[in-house]
Amino acid sequence: xxxxxxxxxxxxxxxxxxxxxxxxxxxxxxxxxxxxxxxxxxxxxxxxxxxxxxxxxxxxxxxxxxxxxxxxxxxxxxxxxxxxxxxxxxxxxxxxxxxxxxxxxxxxxxxxxxxxxxxxxxxxxxxxxxxxxxxxxxxxxxxxxxxxxxxxxxxxxxxxxxxxxxxxxxxxxxxxxxxxxxxxxxxxxxxxxxxxxxxxxxxxxxxxxxxxxxxxxxxxxxxxxxxxxxxxxxx
Numbered sequence: 001x002x003x004x005x006x007x008x009x010x011x012x013x014x015x016x017x018x019x020x021x022x023x024x025x026x027x028x029x030x031x032x033x034x035x036x037x038x039x040x041x042x043x044x045x046x047x048x049x050x051x052x053x054x055x056x057x058x059x060x061x062x063x064x065x066x067x068x069x070x071x072x073x074x075x076x077x078x079x080x081x082x083x084x085x086x087x088x089x090x091x092x093x094x095x096x097x098x099x100x101x102x103x104x105x106x107x108x109x110x111x112x113x114x115x116x117x118x119x120x121x122x123x124x125x126x127x128x129x130x131x132x133x134x135x136x137x138x139x140x141x142x143x144x145x146x147x148x149x150x151x152x153x154x155x156x157x158x159x160x161x162x163x164x165x166x167x168x169x170x171x172x173x174x175x176x177x178x179x180x181x182x183x184x185x186x187x188x189x190x191x192x193x194x195x196x197x198x199x200x201x202x203x204x205x206x207x208x209x210x211x212x213x214x215x216x217x218x219x220x221x222x223x224x225x226x227x228x229x230x231x232x233x234x235x
Contacts, residue, residue, distance in 0.1 A: 003035035005103060006080035009088050010072040011038055015045040017091040017228060022055055024093035024226075032099055035059075037076035041066040069177075070193035070202040077192055085187070087203075089178040091228040092119075101223045102181055113186040113215025114207055116175025117223040118166060127227055129176035130164050130219050131204075164219075172219045173211070177203030179225040186210050 007025060011018045018038070025036060039061040040047045048062045061075055073087055084106055088094070102115055119129040164172075180203055190209045193202045207217050 001033060003082040004032045005084045005086060005099060006035040006037065006077075006082040007086045007088055008037045008039070008073055008076040008080065009090050010041060010069055010076075011043055011047050011090045012041040012066065013043045013045050014090050015043065015047045015050060018047060019050065019054075020093055021088065021090050022058065024095070026055075028094055028096050029099060032103070034099070035080060035082055037061060037080065039063065039072040039076050041068075041072055068195070068197070070197045071195045073202075074192040074195060077187065083184040085182045085184065087177060087180045087182065088225075089227065092178050093226045094179075095224045095226065098223045098225065102220065105218075105220055105222075106181065106183060109216075109218070110185075111216050112218045113183055113210045113213075114175065114217045115181040116172070116217070116219050117179050117181075117225050118219075118221040119176060119178060119225050119227045122226055122228060126166055127229055128162075128164075128166070129178070130166075130172045130174070132173045166219075167221055169221060170219055171216055173217065174204050174207035175217065175219060176227075178227050182206075182210075186213070186215055189213055189215075 009018065009021060022036070022038075025034065036055070036058045038047070038051055038058055040063060042063050042065045048060050051058050051060045059076070059079065061072075063072065077085060084103060086102075098117065102117065106112060106115060116129060119127040121127050164170075190206075190213050194205050197205060211217055
């Protein structure tokens with residue numbers, strides 16, 4: 001039976017957070033047929049043993065060395081079979097109705113190729129997850145860690161979408177890769193994640209490619225993910 005959704009989680013040395021991630025999927029998957037892949041980038045933290053013992057229905061891909069985020073995701077995407085794929089960080093947890101709400105939205109809006117949910121910090125506060133596409137000046141300011149210092153900078157305000165209403169569903173340039181839903185049609189049209197990116201910016205590149213191919217990128221606040229921003233493995 002074809003799964004309703006394929007979920008891909010790439011782990012690197014955060015087994016305890018990964019366990020919480022998988023527990024949230026088990027708790028909130030409801031009646032959906034969920035296909036789950038965990039790709040472990042040579043963590044040496046007993047992740048494969050934990051998966052085999054506690055989650056026998058999860059497909060475990062254990063790697064002999066760290067091949068990077070994009071390449072690890074691609075390994076699982078190639079094996080996945082659902083029409084909708086959720087790339088989920090191991091330091092993220094889905095909430096009630098997340099899967100049913102996002103799947104219904106994507107089925108009702110075939111023009112949408114990538115969907116980003118509302119992302120919350122563990123204390124329930126908003127985690128800003130939408131940005132515009134980067135340019136040289138914005139990245140220089142980010143590189144020098146001036147985001148919190150230059151609170152009224154026009155360049156950073158634009159790049160960080162500081163005026164975005166996170167309670168409003170809307171088209172955006174890019175969404176955070178910590179929780180990103182992609183349709184199979186997009187993958188068939190534009191291919192997999194660019195493996196030249198070891199970590200960081202692979203989601204930026206993918207959103208740009210999807211937009212260039214004519215797909216809409218949507219931020220969707222009616223589905224929430226809790227994300228441990230600042231954990232050892234973050235996106």
